[in-house]
Amino acid sequence: MNPEKNKRIEEILSSLDGAERAQAPSFFYTRLKARMEAGVPQPRPFILRPVYIIASLLVILMLNMLVLLGSSGSADETITEQEVEQSIAAEYSINTNLTYEMNQ
Amino acid sequence: MNETELIQGLRKGEEPAFRFLVDTYQDLVFNTALGIVQNAEDAEDVAQEVFIQVFRSIDRFKGESKLSTWLYRITTTRSLDVLRSRKSKKRSGLLQRLFGEEGEPLVELPDFQHPGVALEKKENAALLLQAIRKLPENQKVAFTLHKLENLSYEEVSQVMQTSVSAVESLMHRAKQNLRKILEKGVG
Numbered sequence: 281m282n283p284e285k286n287k288r289i290e291e292i293l294s295s296l297d298g299a300e301r302a303q304a305p306s307f308f309y310t311r312l313k314a315r316m317e318a319g320v321p322q323p324r325p326f327i328l329r330p331v332y333i334i335a336s337l338l339v340i341l342m343l344n345m346l347v348l349l350g351s352s353g354s355a356d357e358t359i360t361e362q363e364v365e366q367s368i369a370a371e372y373s374i375n376t377n378l379t380y381e382m383n384q
Numbered sequence: 385m386n387e388t389e390l391i392q393g394l395r396k397g398e399e400p401a402f403r404f405l406v407d408t409y410q411d412l413v414f415n416t417a418l419g420i421v422q423n424a425e426d427a428e429d430v431a432q433e434v435f436i437q438v439f440r441s442i443d444r445f446k447g448e449s450k451l452s453t454w455l456y457r458i459t460t461t462r463s464l465d466v467l468r469s470r471k472s473k474k475r476s477g478l479l480q481r482l483f484g485e486e487g488e489p490l491v492e493l494p495d496f497q498h499p500g501v502a503l504e505k506k507e508n509a510a511l512l513l514q515a516i517r518k519l520p521e522n523q524k525v526a527f528t529l530h531k532l533e534n535l536s537y538e539e540v541s542q543v544m545q546t547s548v549s550a551v552e553s554l555m556h557r558a559k560q561n562l563r564k565i566l567e568k569g570v571g
Contacts, residue, residue, distance in 0.1 A: 291508055292512050293512065293566070296498070299498060299505075300501075301415040301500055301532075302414060302418050302498060302500045303411050303415075304414040304431060305424070308414070312432050315436070360551055361432070380473075
């Protein structure tokens with residue numbers, strides 16, 4: 281780096297040296313007391329922050345999906361067409377044997 | 385009123401003690417906050433929150449460090465919270481823009497002029513303060529406390545609850561980073 285640029289950077293780096301402390305604004309205490317008397321709103325509990333709500337919903341969704349995948353995987357019996365017919369027939373009191381004979 | 389009497393008065397909730405606390409430390413708190421958040425309105429907000437927190441939690445102050453050390457610690461923590469909140473608002477503003485929602489304009493803070501800097505150094509100080517914004521949090525805090533509050537490395541280490549050598553390292557890295565940032569910006 282050229283010496284001129286280096287010198288400039290060093291000047292910038294030391295530009296806060298000797299800076300006086302900034303003073304609090306006028307009537308700071310008055311405004312502070314007014315705020316305390318008005319009741320400072322309590323900070324929102326962290327659990328109600330949007331990011332935590334979204335994260336919780338995602339976790340619940342994932343758990344639901346895991347349960348659904350688990351329950352569909354554990355079903356050993358496959359439902360056959362015949363079983364579907366029989367269950368409908370039972371509901372509507374239809375004689376399925378007659379239907380089968382007619383189809384033959 | 386010495387520090388012991390002050391703390392006793394604060395614990396009893398006495399207003400004169402609180403008034404004395406604020407009068408004694410308001411500039412320390414405000415200046416520290418201002419150096420980190422670089423905005424007078426936010427700095428005043430932080431300062432108010434600091435004193436409210438001190439008033440409410442004075443019983444938790446064990447007296448193992450000076451009261452001023454505790455105040456610095458609360459101020460830097462609260463100031464960093466403001467910076468994080470700004471960052472997250474900026475991110476959600478960008479998302480709103482991406483999804484076509486009209487939201488508030490993204491806030492970019494203008495160049496900050498510290499009121500305590502001498503006139504002939506103002507321009508350089510503005511450049512430095514802008515560069516400080518880009519530092520990691522720990523380096524930002526250490527550099528601000530050392531430069532704007534004139535705290536020694538020992539005092540900074542007490543505020544940051546770390547070792548003096550850790551502060552030396554933070555300052556070294558802060559200066560290196562600031563040099564890199566300024567090199568890009570300075571013609």
